[in-house]
Amino acid sequence: MNEIKFQERIDAEKKIEPKDWMPDAYRKHLIRQISQHAHSEIIGMQPEGNWITRAPSLRAKMILLAKVQDEAGHGLYLYSACETLGISREELVQQLHDGKAKYSSIFNYPTLSWADMGAVGWLVDGAAIVNQVSLQRTSYGPYSRGMVKICKEESFHQRQGYEIMAEMAKGTLEQKAMAQDALNRFWWPSIMMFGPQDSDSPRTGNAMKWKIKRQTNDDLRQDFINKTVGQAELIGLTIPDPDLKWNAERGHYDFGEMDWDEFWSVVNGNGPCNKQRLAHHKKAHDEGQWVRDAAKAYAKKQELVAN
């Protein structure tokens, strides 16, 4: 009975709020998806944080700092949304540390040159935006509102990345080669950010029925590719896919096979930076313990003084 009423609300495009009845599987799916999204924002600070001290100008350094700070903010919006489902921030962080919760595999690739800051902003944030714009219409109220806030802030991220790529592409031959190399390394992992193909994505059915997801992985991926090809052409860079070709009949770009063995290998912990990313997060969390303790002790003392 509850379940029928719930589905009727979903079908009528009504948002589900934290205190509303929801099926356990809906709650579980949301916790998994939102926490993975939150962890991605937080772990995603590392590959870019890597270049803050080496940014080539003061302008670039200030922008990168602001961007990384935004990502911390986005992680917090998402943790907040996730907590409304009845799980604590501490549990969420613990699940990340135990490897029970995942984050986007893209952040397990290293950022080797300054051009990678361009590729990450342009492609990784670009792919994230396509996904997040779609998720603004997700059925869970707190998640949807978080996405609206994030989307407002995210487009600066993509533009700053594309600016870096455009600048380097019209720079010296060596700079242009760096930009092309970054595109070569980040292209395939970026389009794999949308997840497995629909035919291999067992959870898609429920997620679409419950309107947690509004578009399938393959539709979002196609949308991103269609948007990005022209941007690469405009700045004279080549997308590393010989099968990439406009298909007038479909009204979409055709593209080549993705390497799913590599995808699953990185998801399962064997990417170039998986261990480093998690170890760094644990270390920062442990080293911050005294700050959390001190804040608590101070709050307690203030209470005693007030009483």
Added chain:
Amino acid sequence: MAENATVWEVFIQSKNGLAHKHAGNVHADDKVMALENARELYTRRNEGSCIWVVKSEYIISSETEDSEAFFDPSNDKMYRHPTFYTMPEGSKHI
């Protein structure tokens, strides 16, 4: 693992003269930290001229499930709306 910090709800007044509007929440151990965290999280782009924070535990909410019964008393009082009244033809400024 340490227990959760206190959760505070954040309300932001976007411009002098406007009402404060709910923006989200933050974790913090005391009120000064709550205000500072709210500023860092919700007003990085000049979104506010004033912030309120209040411990989430102090917010009392009506139940969405009971909303029909809860708001029922106002449903049948159409005379509270100006459109309920018939004005003489030609009347102005009313």
